[in-house]
Amino acid sequence: ETGVTQSPTHLIKTRGQQVTLRCSSQSGHNTVSWYQQALGQGPQFIFQYYREEENGRGNFPPRFSGLQFPNYSSELNVNALELDDSALYLCASSFPGLEAYNEQFFGPGTRLTVL
Amino acid sequence: GEDVEQSLFLSVREGDSSVINCTYTDSSSTYLYWYKQEPGAGLQLLTYIFSNMDMKQDQRLTVLLNKKDKHLSLRIADTQTGDSAIYFCAETPNNAGNMLTFGGGTRLMVKP
Numbered sequence: 711e712t713g714v715t716q717s718p719t720h721l722i723k724t725r726g727q728q729v730t731l732r733c734s735s736q737s738g739h740n741t742v743s744w745y746q747q748a749l750g751q752g753p754q755f756i757f758q759y760y761r762e763e764e765n766g767r768g769n770f771p772p773r774f775s776g777l778q779f780p781n782y783s784s785e786l787n788v789n790a791l792e793l794d795d796s797a798l799y800l801c802a803s804s805f806p807g808l809e810a811y812n813e814q815f816f817g818p819g820t821r822l823t824v825l
Numbered sequence: 826g827e828d829v830e831q832s833l834f835l836s837v838r839e840g841d842s843s844v845i846n847c848t849y850t851d852s853s854s855t856y857l858y859w860y861k862q863e864p865g866a867g868l869q870l871l872t873y874i875f876s877n878m879d880m881k882q883d884q885r886l887t888v889l890l891n892k893k894d895k896h897l898s899l900r901i902a903d904t905q906t907g908d909s910a911i912y913f914c915a916e917t918p919n920n921a922g923n924m925l926t927f928g929g930g931t932r933l934m935v936k937p
Contacts, residue, residue, distance in 0.1 A: 714867075743924065752829070752913050752927035753868070766924050800867055814925065816867035 712737055714803050714817035722823045723791050731786045731820045733801030741765070742784040743814060744776060745800040753800055759784055760806070788822075796824045829914055829928035836934045843901040845931045847914035850895060854916035857890060858925070859899045862911045871899070871912075901933075909935045 715734045723729050735742050741760045745753035755768035759778035773789040782803070788795055798821050802814035828850045837843045849857065855876050860868040874881045874888045874897075881888045887900040897914055911930040918926060 745925075745927075750929075752915075752929045753925070755924045755926070758924060768924070802868075813870055813873075816869070818865075818867045 714801060714815050716799075716801050716817040716820050718820060719818070720821045720823075722825065724825050725791055725793060727791050727824075728787065728789045729791060729822060731788075731799050731801075731822070733784045733786070733803075733817060735782045735784070735801075735803030736815050739803035739805045739815070740782050741804045741806055742778055742782065743802045743804070744784070744786045745802065746770070746795075747798040747800055747819070748794075749797070756786065791824045793824050796822060798822075828918075828926050829916060831912075831914060831928040831931045833929070834932050834934070836936065837904050838936050839904060839906055841904055843899075843904045843908070843933055843935075845899045845901075845912050845914075845933065847897040847899075847928055848895055849897065849914070849916050849926075849928075851916055851918045851926070852892070852895060854918055856917045857888075857897050858915040858917075859886075859888065859897075860913045860915060860927075862913065862930070864910075868913065904933075904935050906935045906937060909933055 717732045743758040744756040747753040756770050757767040758765045762778045775787045778784045798819040800819045801817045804814045831847045858873040859871045885902045889898045913927045913930045915925040915927045
């Protein structure tokens with residue numbers, strides 16, 4: 711069973727540019743969530759995708775957008791990059807079932823640096 | 826401010842017990858979690874507790890939940906140098922799907 715993978719591992723961009731981060735969910739998982747973890751802080755929820763539809767969004771501006779594909783992999787797009795967007799971006803996949811609890815499996819993250 | 830709060834740092838000696846504390850604000854949370862993050866790695870789920878439980882034990886880990894005070898703790902028995910990492914508590918607010926709200930993390934340093 712393949713775990714959650716993310717690409718690229720590291721990325722350097724300049725202010726105003728656009729970036730696309732990618733996530734492959736764990737086999738059999740149809741839900742992907744994205745989190746932003748600034749240095750020295752806990753992860754903050756950006757949004758979640760379930761069966762290719764956005765299924766919840768945190769307190770992030772519209773320049774943060776996403777996609778989920780039929781194979782349940784996902785992209786996070788950030789437009790008009792700002793210095794404060796520098797962070798570790800984490801993707802997590804899960805398979806919501808009948809139980810209220812379901813474990814989210816995290817990828818290793820993409821480290822984005824905005825100069 | 827954050828909805829979930831943790832102390833920043835804890836230092837213990839190898840073999841001692843570690844206790845990491847967390848307070849949360851959303852009393853409707855159904856599940857509370859402890860995650861571990863090692864340098865350069867993603868988050869690893871250590872354990873979780875359902876909100877109608879007071880305690881959960883899993884090998885060296887003991888989770889205590891005080892719903893009245895909205896206080897969660899993680900005790901690691903016989904702490905090892907490999908336990909050095911950042912520990913995050915997290916909650917799933919009610920009616921929020923499985924969105925996780927994390928605390929700021931507690932850095933645990935284990936001295937030999």
